[in-house]
Amino acid sequence: MKLMSALLVVSLVSLAACSASSETSSSAPERSSDVPESEERLAVAAVPDAAVISGNDASEVSLEASQQFFESSPGAVVTSEGMQGEAASLGPVYSVPVLVDGEGVNAELERLGVEWVIAVGSDVTLDGIDVVPTVPPAGGELTTGSESSAGSSADEQAPASESPQNSDPADPRVTVVEPQGEGLDALLALDGGQAFLAPESHDFDHRLDQVDGVVVLTDGANLAAVGTARAAGADIVESPADPRGSREAIAAAASADTVVGVFAGEHPDVEWQLSAAATGVELPGGHQLIFEGKRYIAMYGSPVTPALGILGEQDVAGTIARAEEIAEPYRALTEDTIVPAQEIIVTVAAGQAGNDGNYSNEGPIDWFIPLIEAAGEAGQYVILDFQPGRSDFLSQIQQYEELLAYPHVGIALDPEWRLGPDEMPLTRIGHVEIEEVNEVAHYLADYVRENDLPQKMIILHQFQLQMIRDRDQLDQSRSEVAFLIHADGQGSQGAKNATWRALHENAPDVAWGWKNFLDEDLPMLTPEQTFAVEPMPDFVSYQ
Template identity: 75%
Template sequence: MKVKYVAAIAASSLVLAGCSSVSGDGADGDSEGAGVAGTTTPTATLISGDSPVDASIEASQQFFESSPGAIVTDEDYQLEAASLSAAYSVPALVNGEGVTAELERLGVSWVIAVGTELEDDNAEGDNEELLDDLDIIGTVPELGGGVEADSGQQDSGESDGESGGDPSVTVVEPAGEGLDALLALGEGEAFIAPERSDLELSQDIDPLEGVSVLTDGAHLAALGTARAAGAEMVSSPTDPRASSETIAAASSADVVLGIFEGEREDFEWQLSAASTGVELPGGTQLVFGGKRYIALYGSPVTPALGVLGEQDVPATVERAEEMAEPYRALTEDTIVPAQEIIVTVAAGQAGDDGNYSNEGPIDWFIPLIEAAGEAGQYVILDFQPGRSDFLSQIQQYEELLAYPHVGIALDPEWRLGPDEMPLTRIGHVEIEEVNEVVNYLADYVRENNLPQKLIILHQFQLQMIRDREQLDQSRSEVALLIHADGQGSQPAKAETWRTLHQNAPEGVAWGWKNFFDEDLPMLTPEETYAVEPMPEFVSYQ
């Protein structure tokens, strides 16, 4: 009897502990399985690296406590082996160090060897007795090909599932390559089959539920093992936050495994964010990646600081959408309307705290933040700290950072030294202070399982951000953008744009500002997107 699932995710697994079910061994064939326990955030583990041998063994240990048989394959024939793994519901292992020990752990009685010879990989020869007792069936890695272990004779190689191979397995042509081919398989289908049909199989056990595997398609043998256990397979980018499909899978699963090539140090925290199911305006949990922004700039409590404050909240949201609409015909990227809200305003007087900056009450900004979120618009909180520092001011508004669609902007023009007065010169910020903000916000994002947040750095003179080549770009919790917000004639603005790009940190995004009154003339949407490189963020003041 062909089984659907032989044994469960191992109870000793690091992150899947307590989520196991065990196949019955009694003569009556009864079995009992404990389902996967539901949790708010799915438990997660990562099978990653460059070794397909290690990945296949780890997957077997994650998904199977025991198995009557296994598929062992050469590295080059993982797809064929994975198809057999899914057809027989047993693990697939890439031949190499540790494989015979894993076969012993599983308690297998038979092995289908695909394009490889099974030998004791223990230097002490401790597994020779195991190999002597195994029923080893050899299979050549050709469609429909099979060979009995004791005959050494290859079959006819036909692929119709009727001549050669196990008649309980339908042999089919691969539909595509790699993961796509594996996912296209129906129940009981494989790309090859052994000559034998008398394999001992366990009693039927229902496939796992609530378990998803995110993968880039590497380590196909390991993926075959996961599919054999009934896990849902989801093609995933390196960063699970970058795909709506991955986010949906993570948010609906109780247990998530990642099977990827290479190292993925950030997988677990990125998965925690993805598992919330929250997406940013425009989709996914990343700020960019096929998205561009058109923003209104100003304060919701006064029209004096920009167009954002020239109308009430509903009309502001509507106006942002109207400003964004013409840009949609100019790019294949998703255009996201946005609001850049000045929350601390540079002041001509010292004020009670002596910092020459007026901090608006949080209640002023919540109505627009929430209305923008409901309309699918992004929000940026703009800081003009005066003699204060950026981090101190940002921390005062941490309550607003809890909104997934809210980022921040630093305006060094209004960052004063301890003895400086407003309007005496253009301000500046040292890169150490910027990096302090970057790491604070990145930590906040990670600790609160939030989507990536945008940090805008306003600049129209090189001196405004000192030593910007040392900008910390190591934190994928945030996206960094330099915003050229100078005003005036278009030749002057173009020169500023070119100057700012010289020796700029590689990999940052770029923003452009259009001024209704101060630009001579203000660019049209078509002219704005003719700027090279095309800006990812455009604001209007």
């Protein structure tokens, strides 16, 4: 990828530059009298206090990165927006910031105390600052590893063709050329033949004290800012704009003392997403997002009785083993990761009002912890299923908040058993208003954010359109949660497919679930037949 190749050059050019220091020290020309002694001072790096450096204006982003990562610097690299990749390679070589030319650059150079600038694809002219332009390789051809590139007319100050060339064995694309002119340490020829003049005053063996424990996660945009961070000593790790979706980004963030995101565009959520990634906690199947490259195969029921589904037909260890056994045939049918899961009914619709009068029996929390913890150890996801009767979903979910602290636990709302104040179970199919669903989603999203948790799944059970009223108004603005509509009707396959198609009409853009009933379906689909359903289900449960 463009980013990774650019970062590779950053690292390897640094090696080449250090090599040049030792190999040319005996033959390097004496310091020119017009080179100020003050240029020998080193840049001062800083640990950034901003968690996110982002935007679409490359110059503004480069300025913010410089302000965050450097307190001062004797030099800088200034570039045009189109040559950020080349310029980003130089920042780490000289241990200086990389700025994209634009409004505010002069002020930043003054803040840094800059006395020399390397201009890359920029015609910048600065009062009182020695601008060192990039120059093309001279003398016909310049070897860069195994390839050669045509050069331009001879340059009297740096006749590259007459100078010994030392290919860095760590990177055959980089050649260090000993210059013949005054005031230069080395002529660095990068991939493609572009060459850069190195100020003689720079001491490659005596670099700034770099920051420790800082990791920058970046999507590959704003390379000048990335070069600045690398120059200050930060480790650079490629990441999607939502770092929760990358195992590499999560691992890097978890190992860092300070995490900074450098991304294109505006990302109002990325600060808390970085905080979640920095916990290092991953969901079953990897990373911290629910549906990125994953599909779930679940057992449904209650761990305390077999009457509600197959989940209760064996002890905890047997349930974990059976979930894995049921999921295994699906792995050969998709390139996605198959995650075994448990959908546990924690509140059960009841025929009697009970002490609280809500026609729902709330199971004690202690009933569910052993299975939840065993599932987590086995890499299985858990969904808590709610049948609230005359209560409401949010009130019941809040009673089980301590179970939501487990990173691998989500929730399911079962509107079939959401009754009105005068309704009785089994007299009609219940429903839920979309306002109640959205209220639950915001509560759960707030809980996820406040506790630095991975994304949580919200399942909405539905086999009649009326079960979720005004579902086109489902609020999916919170990336802390991910929705799935679960078509959990039973019966003949013709009827089930008709329901599946009807539910998809004018549906919100969510994931989808299918339920296989071992005894009621006529006949029950095989794994191959289940994944042949279109669109392929993201979640399959067995009851």
